[in-house]
Amino acid sequence: MTPNKNDCIPEQFRFGLVKSCPVVVNFNGEPVTSDAGLILIAELDRKREITSRLAACFKDYREPNKILHPVNGLIAQRIYGLIMGYEDVNDHETLRHDGIFALAVGKAINLEQEPITLAGKSTLNRIEHCPEDISSRADSRYHRIEHDASAIETLLVELFLESYRKPPRQITLDLDVTDDPVHGNQEETFFNPYYRGYCYAPLYIFCGKHLLAAKLRASNVDPAEGGLGELQRVIKIIRSRWKEVKIIIRGDSAYSREDIMSWCESQTEIYYVLGLARNNRLLQLSQSIQYRASQEYSGKIKHIVEFFETLFPPSPDLKNDAAVFVDNSVWYCSLDYQTLDSWSRQRRVVAKVEYSYKEVDTRFVVTSLPVNKIPPGRLYTQKYCPRGNMENCLKEQKLGLHSDRTSTHTFEGNQLRLWFASIAYILMNALREQCLAKTEFKNATVEIIRTKLLKLGAVITIRKRRILIAISSACPYKEIFAMVYKSLSQLPCPG
Numbered sequence: 001m002t003p004n005k006n007d008c009i010p011e012q013f014r015f016g017l018v019k020s021c022p023v024v025v026n027f028n029g030e031p032v033t034s035d036a037g038l039i040l041i042a043e044l045d046r047k048r049e050i051t052s053r054l055a056a057c058f059k060d061y062r063e064p065n066k067i068l069h070p071v072n073g074l075i076a077q078r079i080y081g082l083i084m085g086y087e088d089v090n091d092h093e094t095l096r097h098d099g100i101f102a103l104a105v106g107k108a109i110n111l112e113q114e115p116i117t118l119a120g121k122s123t124l125n126r127i128e129h130c131p132e133d134i135s136s137r138a139d140s141r142y143h144r145i146e147h148d149a150s151a152i153e154t155l156l157v158e159l160f161l162e163s164y165r166k167p168p169r170q171i172t173l174d175l176d177v178t179d180d181p182v183h184g185n186q187e188e189t190f191f192n193p194y195y196r197g198y199c200y201a202p203l204y205i206f207c208g209k210h211l212l213a214a215k216l217r218a219s220n221v222d223p224a225e226g227g228l229g230e231l232q233r234v235i236k237i238i239r240s241r242w243k244e245v246k247i248i249i250r251g252d253s254a255y256s257r258e259d260i261m262s263w264c265e266s267q268t269e270i271y272y273v274l275g276l277a278r279n280n281r282l283l284q285l286s287q288s289i290q291y292r293a294s295q296e297y298s299g300k301i302k303h304i305v306e307f308f309e310t311l312f313p314p315s316p317d318l319k320n321d322a323a324v325f326v327d328n329s330v331w332y333c334s335l336d337y338q339t340l341d342s343w344s345r346q347r348r349v350v351a352k353v354e355y356s357y358k359e360v361d362t363r364f365v366v367t368s369l370p371v372n373k374i375p376p377g378r379l380y381t382q383k384y385c386p387r388g389n390m391e392n393c394l395k396e397q398k399l400g401l402h403s404d405r406t407s408t409h410t411f412e413g414n415q416l417r418l419w420f421a422s423i424a425y426i427l428m429n430a431l432r433e434q435c436l437a438k439t440e441f442k443n444a445t446v447e448i449i450r451t452k453l454l455k456l457g458a459v460i461t462i463r464k465r466r467i468l469i470a471i472s473s474a475c476p477y478k479e480i481f482a483m484v485y486k487s488l489s490q491l492p493c494p495g
Contacts, residue, residue: 009027011026012024012025012026013025013026029459030459030460030461031099031459031460031462032457032458032459032460033098033099033100033457033458033460033469034455034456034457035084035098035100035101035454035455035456036100036456036457036458036469036471037450037453037454037455037456037481038080038083038084038100038101038104038454039100039103039104039469040431040435040453040454040481040484040485040488041080041083041104041427041428041431041454042076042080042103042104042105043488044427044430044431044434044435044488044491045076045427046494047488047491047492047493047494048159048162048427048430048491049494050159050423050426050427050430051072051075051076051079051423051427052072052076053155053159054075054079054152054155054419054423055071055072055074055075055076056151057147057148057151057152057155058071058075058127058145058146058147058148059145059146059147059148060144060145061144061145061146062144062145069118069119069123071127071145073105073106073107073118073119074119074123074124074127074145075127075420076104076105076106077092077095077101077104077105077118077119077124078092078124078127078128078420079420079423079424079427080101080104080105081095081101082401082402082420082421082424083401083424083427083428083450083454084450084454084455085450085455087402087405088405089121089124089125089128090121092118092119092120092121092124093120093121095118096116096117096118096119096120097116097117097118098116098118099116099460100458100460100469101118102116102118103467103469105118109460109462109467126143126144126145127145127147127416128408128413128416128417128420129143129408129409129410129413147416149415152419153213153233154237156211156212156213156214156419156422156423156426157212157213157234157237157238158237159426160207160210160211160212161237161238161241161242163210163430163433167241167242167244167245168242168245169244169245169246170245170246170247170248171207171238171245171246171247171248172207172208172247172248172249172250172383172386173205173206173207173212173231173234173235173247173248173249173250174204174205174206174207174250174251174387174390175203175204175205175227175230175231175249175250175251175255176203176204176206176251176252176387176390176391176394177201177202177203177204177217177223177254178201178202178204178394178398179192179195179197179199179200179201179219179404180199180200180201180202180216180398180403180404180406180414180418181195181197181198181199181404182198182199182200182406182407183407184407184409185409186200186406186407186408186409186410186411186414187409187410187411187414188200188218188411189218189219190218190219190220191219192219192220195219198219199219200216200217200218200219200406200414201217201218201219201221201223202214202215202216202217202403202418203215203217203225203226203227203230204390204393204394204397205230205231205234206390206393208389209389209393209429209432209433210426210429211393211397211422211425211426211429212234213230213233213234214397214403214418214419214421214422215230216406216411216414216415216418218411222254223254223255224254224255224257224260227251227255227257227260228257228259228260228263231249231260231263232263235247235267235270244269245269246269246270246271247269247270247271248270248271248272248273248369248383249264249270249271249272249273249274250272250273250274250383250384250387251274251275251387252274252275252387253274253275253276253277254275255274255275256274256275256276256277256366258342258343258344260272260274261274261343261347261366261368262344262345264368265368271367271368271369272366272367272368273365273366273367273369273379273383273384274365274366274367275363275364275365275366275384276349276364276365276366277364278362278363278364281337282335282337282349282351282362282364283362285335285337285351286333286335286351286353286362286364288333289331289332289333289351289353290331290353290355290360290362292331293329293330293331293353293354293355293360294329294355294360296329296331296355297326297328297329297355297356297357300326300327300329301319301322301323301326301357304322304325304326305318305319305322308321308322319357320357323356323357323358326357328354328355328356329354329355329356330352330353330354330355331352331353331355332350332351332352332353332375332376332377332380333350333351333376334348334349334350334351334371334376335348335349335350335351336348336349337349337366347366347367347368348366348367348368348369348370348371349364349365349366349367350364350365350366350367350376350379350380350384351363351364351376352364352365352380365379365380365384367379367383369383392445393425395445396425396428396445396446396447397421397422397425399447400428400445400446400447400450401421401424401425401428401446402421403417403418403421403422403425405417405421406418425446428446428449431449431484432444432449434487434491435483435484435487435488436449436480436483436484438483439480439483439484440480441453441480452476452477453477453480453481453484456471456472456475457471457472458470458471458472
């Protein structure tokens with residue numbers, strides 16, 4: 001039940017006794033925040049100019065003399081909210097009165113204790129809500145802030161390039177798709193049988209833990225739809241700065257398509273390592289190593305069974321028990337393979353056969369890397385298998401930063417939400433790589449960093465000469481906080 005605003009709130013609340021002393025609660029304390037660690041994110045953002053550069057991708061048609069909340073403040077407030085775990089715009093109806101958020105976005109807190117007021121849900125919604133019936137933002141009454149999609153996409157790649165002090169010799173670009181469930185009548189939503197629900201299917205490009213592209217797509221398209229176009233766009237920006245870098249394109253079997261492979265083969269120093277779906281021809285071509293793997297495994301388990309027979313009475317379960325002590329036999333080989341119709345040429349395929357007591361697992365990878373540069377076993381284990389790390393990055397995006405909160409009606413508005421979550425991820429990854437590299441949080445997830453380093457309770461005391469944020473002296477991670485501050489102080493100031 002919602003309380004009536006006219007109800008009188010008692011001055012204090014009295015609870016049970018503790019060692020004969022009454023427990024009294026009131027609302028007369030100084031301002032308190034539960035997000036004191038946000039000050040670290042705000043300082044990193046000020047040094048790297050991430051949200052301010054994102055704000056430069058927006059055009060504001062509002063009248064300057066009537067603006068209370070500029071675009072850069074709105075963008076920073078929204079992204080800081082995502083970083084601190086506030087996924088919904090409605091959360092800012094309360095956060096607008098939080099002193100730490102006011103300090104983070106550059107709002108002044110005065111000594112007279114006047115209420116702190118940041119942008120509320122309605123003002124922030126004017127950025128994200130993109131009505132389809134408005135053709136010109138300049139002529140709109142309520143939605144007068146417009147974003148440049150191309151500029152935002154370029155910014156994601158530029159932030160990746162700036163994270164390196166010098167150009168690397170080689171980078172690997174990972175492509176993958178995930179699902180963003182929807183729960184309403186959003187535009188461009190379809191039922192996807194693979195994900196078993198109505199959703200979007202955004203396409204991501206990562207390089208290690210760096211996010212380079214986040215393209216929202218309808219879920220009724222092919223998983224590789226738009227993949228080549230995104231690769232070409234991203235690589236064009238990379239090559240404009242790093243002309244000599246070697247690039248490897250990596251993805252699962254959804255991306256082993258003729259257009260992607262032939263384009264890579266036509267470029268200089270661009271290679272691919274892509275999963276390939278099994279078929280009868282590939283299984284037949286790999287029969288020789290399947291036989292060798294089976295022979296090797298049979299030889300290993302035979303000795304264990306013979307040893308068990310000297311210890312235990314004969315039993316049909318001896319071989320099953322012996323299998324626990326025998327490693328699987330794994331063999332690799334390179335094949336020359338071409339499809340009947342879809343491929344324009346013969347290509348190198350690496351087969352992996354893993355033979356165990358219960359099954360034979362055969363997998364394939366197609367690559368343009370020549371066999372004289374990297375043998376099949378090393379290619380599969382060192383070049384292809386690390387793509388699994390991208391799954392962790394996608395989980396951080398979805399679980400830690402709520403990138404799947406694509407619940408606005410318009411497709412354009414949901415794409416903008418996805419980019420906000422992407423910028424929040426870039427900020428958190430920058431904190432992890434530039435400030436936490438020498439701490440126990442160097443490989444921590446976004447959620448762990450937030451819980452242990454950012455969600456800190458503190459009392460905010462406002463004085464004439466300074467504003468004091470007093471964090472509890474019992475904070476177990478104050479040494480790491482100090483190390484982060486030291487790293488931030490060494491970053492160059494903008495300008």
